Amino acid sequence: MHETAMSDGGGSGVRIDVNPDEITSIYKFLEEILTELETNASPNIEKLGNLHYYTEGKAKKAMEVYAEANQKVMDLYDNYTRASTLVIDILNTMIQVDEEIAKKIIAKLEV
Numbered sequence: 001m002h003e004t005a006m007s008d009g010g011g012s013g014v015r016i017d018v019n020p021d022e023i024t025s026i027y028k029f030l031e032e033i034l035t036e037l038e039t040n041a042s043p044n045i046e047k048l049g050n051l052h053y054y055t056e057g058k059a060k061k062a063m064e065v066y067a068e069a070n071q072k073v074m075d076l077y078d079n080y081t082r083a084s085t086l087v088i089d090i091l092n093t094m095i096q097v098d099e100e101i102a103k104k105i106i107a108k109l110e111v
Contacts, residue, residue: 018094023087030084037077045070 049070 023091027084027087027091030080030087033080034077034084037073037080041073042077045073 049067
């Protein structure tokens with residue numbers, strides 16, 4: 001567990017506890033989901049969308065929901081991509097904050 005005290009701008013410190021193992025796990029799970037969607041779901045959704053086994057009648061209208069359902073799965077992919085990007089942003093922010101803290105420590109030690 002990594003603990004960092006940060007200023008909220010008003011002089012009081014806010015403690016943030018970070019578990020690097022958990023953040024790593026979250027990122028790996030997101031990547032696994034994205035890979036699954038890319039390799040299996042997306043190609044099969046496209047194939048399903050190209051099937052037209054109902055050409056006329058009431059069933060044809062009912063089957064139009066597949067296009068909407070397929071789009072929702074692709075929206076899911078976009079949402080997981082965004083989540084993965086946010087995790088990377090969090091990690092980059094953590095690196096920047098840690099560097100700033102290290103510089104402050106070095107300055108105080110006059111090293």
